[in-house]
Each structure stands twice: as C-alpha cells, then as structure tokens.
Amino acid sequence: MLRQYNETEAARLAPMTADGAAVRAAGDLSTARTSTEFVVEDVFTITGRGRIATGTVRSGILRVDDAIEIVRQGAVEAATSITGIEMFRKRASEATVGELAGILLRDAVDVRRGDIIRPAASA
Numbered sequence: 001m002l003r004q005y006n007e008t009e010a011a012r013l014a015p016m017t018a019d020g021a022a023v024r025a026a027g028d029l030s031t032a033r034t035s036t037e038f039v040v041e042d043v044f045t046i047t048g049r050g051r052i053a054t055g056t057v058r059s060g061i062l063r064v065d066d067a068i069e070i071v072r073q074g075a076v077e078a079a080t081s082i083t084g085i086e087m088f089r090k091r092a093s094e095a096t097v098g099e100l101a102g103i104l105l106r107d108a109v110d111v112r113r114g115d116i117i118r119p120a121a122s123a
Contacts, residue, residue, distance in 0.1 A: 036060025038095070038103065038117040045108070050083070053111050054102045060119075062103065063094040067120040070111055078109035079120055 041055040062068070064085055070078045084104035085092045095101040103117065111117075 036062060036119050038062055038101075040111055040113055040115040040117060042113060043111045044102075049104060051105045051108050051111065052086075052102045053105060053115075053117060055100070055117075057095045057097050057099050057101065059097055061094050061096050062101075062117070062119070068105075068117050069120045070109055071116040071118060072112065072114075077115070078107075078111075080105050080107040080109050082106070 037058040037060065038053075039055045039058050040053045042053075044052045044054070046052060062082060062085065064082055067079070067081050069076045070080075082103055083106050085095050086102045086104070087095065087099060092101070095103070105111070
C-alpha cells in the first residue's frame with residue numbers, strides 16, 4: 001500500500017522537478033548515507049583571513065585540515081582544504097550534522113550558494 005502511494009506521489013511530482021525526471025519511489029532510495037556533505041549558503045572574503053563558506057552540515061563530520069572538494073551540479077569544481085571552522089564567533093575543530101558553521105578555505109576557489117563541500121576522495 002505504501003509503495004503504491006509513493007509511486008503515485010512520484011508521478012505527481014515528476015513535472016515539478018528541475019529536469020523533468022521522475023522522482024524515485026521511497027523504496028528505491030538508499031537509507032544508508034555515509035558521505036559527509038556541507039551545503040553552502042553564502043560565501044565571504046575577509047582580508048587577512050581568506051575565503052569563508054557558511055552553511056549547514058547535512059551529513060557526517062568536517063574537521064580542520066580535511067582535504068575537500070567543491071561540487072556543483074554533480075561535478076567537482078575545485079579542491080582545497082579546511083584551515084578553520086567557526087560557529088557563532090567561536091573556533092571549533094569540527095562541525096557535525098545539523099550545525100551552522102563558517103568554513104575557512106585554504107585557497108581562493110570559486111564557491112557559490114548551493115555548492116556542496118565534501119571530503120576529497122582518497123587516492
């Protein structure tokens with residue numbers, strides 16, 4: 001019964017998606033989310049500090065000195081590392097799920113609202 005509802009709801013929502021693709025039924029979604037994701041809400045450049053991306057940690061944990069990559073629309077745009085994390089005017093060594101944070105990036109990379117910051121793939 002629930003699967004039938006999900007398929008009906010997916011069909012109803014399909015025209016509303018950005019690319020017109022059908023929404024997958026809930027039974028098809030992976031429930032195990034192991035990757036770390038930070039959703040960028042705003043970006044600032046502060047003289048003497050560098051580029052800071054503010055946003056929310058959607059899953060996982062980000063730590064200072066982590067190698068990261070900036071993902072835009074599914075493609076990796078740039079790679080850098082985290083030199084600092086701040087939350088409400090205090091410094092932190094890590095940011096966990098649900099926390100609002102500012103992430104200081106080592107390089108002046110192109111970061112925009114809506115980008116995803118995630119740990120770089122291990123070699």
